[in-house]
Amino acid sequence: GxxxxxxxxxxxxxxxxxxxxxxxxxxxxxxxxxxxxxxxxxxxxxxxxxxxxxxxxxxxxxxxxxxxxxxxxxxxxxxxxxxxxxxxxxxxxxxxxxxxxxxxxxxxxxxxQSNFWHFAYAWKMHAEEVNSKLHGDWMVKNILNGHGKLMDMYASMGDGKMIEGELAEEQRGSAEYLKNNPQYDKYDFISEGDSPSFFYLIDNGLRSMEDPSYGGWGGRFGVVNDKLFRNNVLDYDPYTKRYEAEYSLMRWFDDVQDDFAARADWAVADTYEGANHNPSLTIKEGVDLSVSPGEEVTLHAEGKDPDGDQLTYTWWRYFEADTYEDSKVTPNKVQPEMAGDLQLGLHRELAKDEQVDTIKLQGSDTEAVTFTVPDDAKSGDTLHIVAEVQDDGEHQLKHYQRVILTVK
Structure with missing residues (x-):
């Protein structure tokens, strides 16, 4: 196609x-x-x-x-x-x-202004947990080898590919560059700092195109005014235990790279059946619901897979994107401080005794999830509950569905 x-x-x-x-x-x-x-x-x-x-x-x-x-x-x-x-x-x-x-x-x-660095030259600054599919061994297996002429042209660290007109010290494909930058290994991911603008357009069920403040593969944006959005809002990074602007992009890296690997397979598959494809996902109750404080809510997910793969489910609350502020959680929707170096992005340390999410999801690894709308939720508050479905085929592809519950 x-x-x-x-x-x-x-x-x-x-x-x-x-x-x-x-x-x-x-x-x-x-x-x-x-x-x-x-x-x-x-x-x-x-x-x-x-x-x-x-x-x-x-x-x-x-x-x-x-x-x-x-x-x-x-x-x-x-x-x-x-x-x-x-x-x-x-x-x-x-x-x-x-x-x-x-x-x-x-x-x-x-x-x-800053998050793109983290799918670019700043990726070595991350917790290793988000980098597993940026290393050379993964890249060789899933992208670089045996994936046709297009992927033969794809650049990686120290791969010998030289770019005409590039400065010698910026020739990242050279052995000399690897020698001078020992933090990288041969065939490591180089940089795709521009790619989040494309990821934003992929219809994966996260609904970020409806509102940039929802967050998705292209990152999450704060509202400066009704025409201007900047990625100056913070998501909780479970690996560093702090709120970071860049984690709104980093949290998707594994899923993005699996999706990329599937597309690389599509480039060389002789038939549709010869490669894996993303499952689809619907929510029985709908994706925009009205709820009351104290109400118990149950949501049912139904996934389908075009390849007949086995499916598993995960539910989670994207609490940073919703507007209900937990009484025991310090609001993170504040103007964050600069971390000094632009590549470090924006962050806030977790306050003492601060909880991350106080809404308990029962059955979060099944097709149905149950939870209770907080008693102190105010009229107009929103809760963002994300359902994920994942297949067990090559690269274990996902689809999502974001359910937005608005308090009456």
Whole structure:
């Protein structure tokens, strides 16, 4: 089911790359974006920005120059602003702050300022428990060997692949780089710091596209205002025993890498039956429920697997994403302090005697889970309960379903 190379080449355009932040020239890429921004498809258009927003800014500037002094300008600006969602991996040039934010303030922005580092060069700073599928032995077995021409091109530490034009000290495929950076082993994961912007779009049942504050494979974002989201909120890391912004991304690494390995298998499987595929999951009671304080709730999950694999279930509360604040848990929805080094991200140490989650889930490893809505839950509070189903096929793939319970 992958597109042919020719199809991908036909839709690939070169944007504003002559200099960092350059947005004066119209380019094939900016004109391509301009056409997309102005078309009559009213669906959200997600613009993933991996190096800087200048090509996007040039497209918007061209629209402004064409329409600003016309009677259509207000309508056009609203149409474009209502459609676009920019997922920005760091502000890698000034074009967002200097042009887009000032002239197009109603465009929705997901701004990953720090978490992407943790699927990039900062991964060696993690607790080892989240890194098991980033090491060379796993990479060789599941990605690098025997997975066709595409994966033969995939880069890893010290693999001998040189990148034309790259600085010698940044040639991570070289033996010299491994010698100078002994924390890495041959074939270790290098970096995919831009990938969270793609993970955000994968429909895995976590529903993060409904609201960036829900959290998912692309991380979890705090609300700066109704148009701007930043990953400045904290998830509890059970391995470091503290709240960390980066754990909202790190917590998914195993699942993401298993999914990647399955896709690598799909690239070389001769038949559909020759590879594993994700199960699906539905909740009998629905995924948006109204509940009362003190009410006992039971939820039933039904998983299906296209390969006929055996399925297991896990339920857990994503308490950091919901709005009910446990009376015995210090609220973590606060503006966190910087940890100093950007790559360390944002964190807060666990307060003395602080509990992490006070709602007990009965049957959390079965198809049905039962729990009691807290007596002190207030009207409008939400509880986020996540069901996971996992198969027992190659790479043990998952699907999720987030149930959001709102207190009456």
């Amino acid at each position: 992958y597109p042919e190379p020719e199809q991908l080449r036909a839709m690939t355009k070169i944007g504003n790359i002559s200099d960092k932040g350059e947005m004066e020239k119209e380019t094939e890429g900016s004109e391509f974006l301009e056409t997309l921004f102005l078309n009559d498809d009213s669906r959200d258009l997600i613009v993933q920005t991996w190096g800087g927003t200048n090509t996007t800014a040039r497209a918007l500037k061209s629209i402004e120059e064409q329409y600003k002094d016309t009677a259509e300008w207000d309508t056009i600006r609203k149409k474009v602003s209502d459609k676009l969602v920019l997922y920005i991996i760091l502000d890698q040039d000034d074009s967002y702050n200097e042009y887009i934010a000032k002239n197009w303030p109603d465009i929705r922005i997901l701004n990953d």
